[in-house]
Amino acid sequence: xxxxxxxxxxxxxxxxxxxxxxxxxxxxxxxxxxxxxxxxxxxxxxxxxxxxxxxxxxxxxxxxxxxxxxxxxxxxxxxxxxxxxxxxxxxxxxxxxxxxxxxxxxxxxxxxxxxxxxxxxxxxxxxxxxxxxxxxxxxxxxxxxxxxxxxxxxxxxxxxxxxxxxxxxxxxxxxxxxxxxxxxxxxxxxxxxxxxxxxx
Amino acid sequence: xxxxxxxxxxxxxxxxxxxxxxxxxxxxxxxxxxxxxxxxxxxxxxxxxxxxxxxxxxxxxxxxxxxxxxxxxxxxxxxxxxxxxxxxxxxxxxxxxxxxxxxxxxxxxxxxxxxxxxxxxxxxxxxxxxxxxxxxxxxxxxxxxxxxxxxxxxxxxxxxxxxxxxxxxxxxxxxxxxxxxxxxxxxxxxxxxxxxxxxxxxxxxxxxxxxxxxxxxxxxxxxxxxxxxxxxxxxxxxxxxxxxxxxxxxxx
Numbered sequence: 001x002x003x004x005x006x007x008x009x010x011x012x013x014x015x016x017x018x019x020x021x022x023x024x025x026x027x028x029x030x031x032x033x034x035x036x037x038x039x040x041x042x043x044x045x046x047x048x049x050x051x052x053x054x055x056x057x058x059x060x061x062x063x064x065x066x067x068x069x070x071x072x073x074x075x076x077x078x079x080x081x082x083x084x085x086x087x088x089x090x091x092x093x094x095x096x097x098x099x100x101x102x103x104x105x106x107x108x109x110x111x112x113x114x115x116x117x118x119x120x121x122x123x124x125x126x127x128x129x130x131x132x133x134x135x136x137x138x139x140x141x142x143x144x145x146x147x148x149x150x151x152x153x154x155x156x157x158x159x160x161x162x163x164x165x166x167x168x169x170x171x172x173x174x175x176x177x178x179x180x181x182x183x184x185x186x187x188x189x190x191x192x193x194x195x196x197x198x199x200x
Numbered sequence: 201x202x203x204x205x206x207x208x209x210x211x212x213x214x215x216x217x218x219x220x221x222x223x224x225x226x227x228x229x230x231x232x233x234x235x236x237x238x239x240x241x242x243x244x245x246x247x248x249x250x251x252x253x254x255x256x257x258x259x260x261x262x263x264x265x266x267x268x269x270x271x272x273x274x275x276x277x278x279x280x281x282x283x284x285x286x287x288x289x290x291x292x293x294x295x296x297x298x299x300x301x302x303x304x305x306x307x308x309x310x311x312x313x314x315x316x317x318x319x320x321x322x323x324x325x326x327x328x329x330x331x332x333x334x335x336x337x338x339x340x341x342x343x344x345x346x347x348x349x350x351x352x353x354x355x356x357x358x359x360x361x362x363x364x365x366x367x368x369x370x371x372x373x374x375x376x377x378x379x380x381x382x383x384x385x386x387x388x389x390x391x392x393x394x395x396x397x398x399x400x401x402x403x404x405x406x407x408x409x410x411x412x413x414x415x416x417x418x419x420x421x422x423x424x425x426x427x428x429x430x431x432x433x434x435x436x437x438x439x440x441x442x443x444x445x446x447x448x449x450x451x452x
Contacts, residue, residue, distance in 0.1 A: 033294055033296050033305065035305075036296060036298065036304065036305020036306060037259040037261070037303060037304055039305065041300060041303070041358075042260075042303060043260070052300055052356075056298060076296075079296065
C-alpha cells in the first residue's frame with residue numbers, strides 16, 4: 001500500500017469490543033419489529049389456525065428459520081416494557097460512542113483497514129457453529145453497521161488451513177468512491193489469485 | 201385555582217363517605233390533510249373498502265415512510281390554538297403490537313418527544329364560572345385500519361382505508377372533576393380544531409374519539425387508581441353519570 005502512496009497510521013477505536021453486545025441488542029430489536037408484518041394476512045406464507053392468534057403462531061413458526069426466531073425473541077424481550085431502557089436505549093447510547101470513535105478516527109485517516117472476520121470459515125458441521133461463536137465472528141464488521149458507514153471486503157490470502165481470508169476497508173459516510181479505488185489498489189498490488197482447494 | 205372558579209361539586213356519596221371524581225382525557229382527532237401521515241394515499245371517509253391504501257399502508261416489504269409536511273403544520277397550528285409549547289425537535293417511535301387491522305405490526309407514534317408540549321384551555325362553565333384545564337401534550341400517530349366483525353358469520357373483514365391516517369392525540373392532565381367539565385372540554389377543543397381547520401372533529405364519523413380516565417379519591421388526599429373508559433364518540437356518553445359507575449366500583 002505504501003508503494004501506491006498510502007501512509008499507514010495506527011488508530012484506536014476504543015469502544016470496538018462493545019460493538020458486539022450493542023449490535024446483538026439493536027439488530028434483534030429491529031428484527032422483531034421489522035418482521036412483525038410477516039403475519040400471514042396479506043402476502044407470503046399462511047398456515048391456517050382456528051383463531052387469529054393461532055394463525056399467526058402457525059404461520060410464523062413454519063415460515064421463519066431458527067436464527068430469525070432467535071433474534072425475534074431476543075428483540076421482543078429487549079423492547080418489552082421494563083427492559084427497553086435497560087437494554088435497547090442503553091445500546092443506542094453506546095452505539096453513539098462507537099459512531100464517535102469512527103468520526104475521531106476519520107479526522108486522522110481516510111480509510112481504516114481491518115481483518116473482515118476473526119478466523120477462517122467454519123465447516124458446516126463444525127462444533128463451533130453455535131450462535132454465540134457465530135456472533136463473535138462479526139466483531140470487525142458490526143462497527144460499520146452501527147455507525148452507518150460503508151465498508152468493502154477484499155481477498156487477503158489464505159489461512160494455515162488453506163481457507164480464504166478477507167480484509168476490509170471502512171470509510172466515512174458517502175466515501176464509496178475512495179473505498180473502491182483503495183480496494184482496487186490493494187487488489188492490483190497483492191495480486192491474489194483464485195485457488196481451488198482439493199478435498200474440501 | 202381559586203374557590204370561586206370551582207364549578208358545582210360533583211361528589212359520589214357512599215357508605216364510606218364522599219368521594220371526588222377525577223377525570224383526565226385522551227382525545228384522538230383525525231388531522232385534516234389530503235394524504236396520510238406517512239404515505240400518499242388519500243384520507244377519506246366512506247370510500248369503497250381497501251380503495252385508499254398505498255403499498256406502505258399495507259406494509260409491503262421494503263416500503264419506507266415519508267413524513268407528510270401538512271400533518272406537522274396542522275399539529276403545530278393546533279398547539280398554538282391550545283396555548284402550548286411547540287417542540288422544535290420531536291421524534292417518532294414504534295408501538296409494537298399484533299392485530300389484523302395493523303399491517304405493519306406497529307403503530308408509528310410519538311412517545312418520548314411529542315411535537316406539542318404543555319398547554320391549556322379555559323372552559324366556560326355555567327353561572328359564568330371558568331376553569332383552566334391543563335394539557336400535557338399533543339403527539340402525532342398513525343390510525344389503524346378497521347376490523348368489521350358483523351359482515352360475515354365466521355370471518356372478520358379488514359378495511360385498511362383508515363390505516364395510516366394521521367391522528368393528533370391530545371392528552372390532558374387530570375384536571376376535570378365532573379362529567380360536565382369533561383364534556384365542556386371536548387366541546388371547546390372541537391370548536392378550536394374546527395376553527396383552525398386542523399380536524400373536522402366529527403364524532404359520528406369517528407374522526408374525534410375520547411378515552412376517559414377516571415379515578416376517585418377522598419377530597420384532599422392523593423389521587424386513586426384510574427380506570428380507562430375507551431373510545432367515547434358521543435357527548436352524552438361522556439357526560440352520563442352512569443359512566444361514573446366504574447370509578448364508583450373502586451370505592452367498595
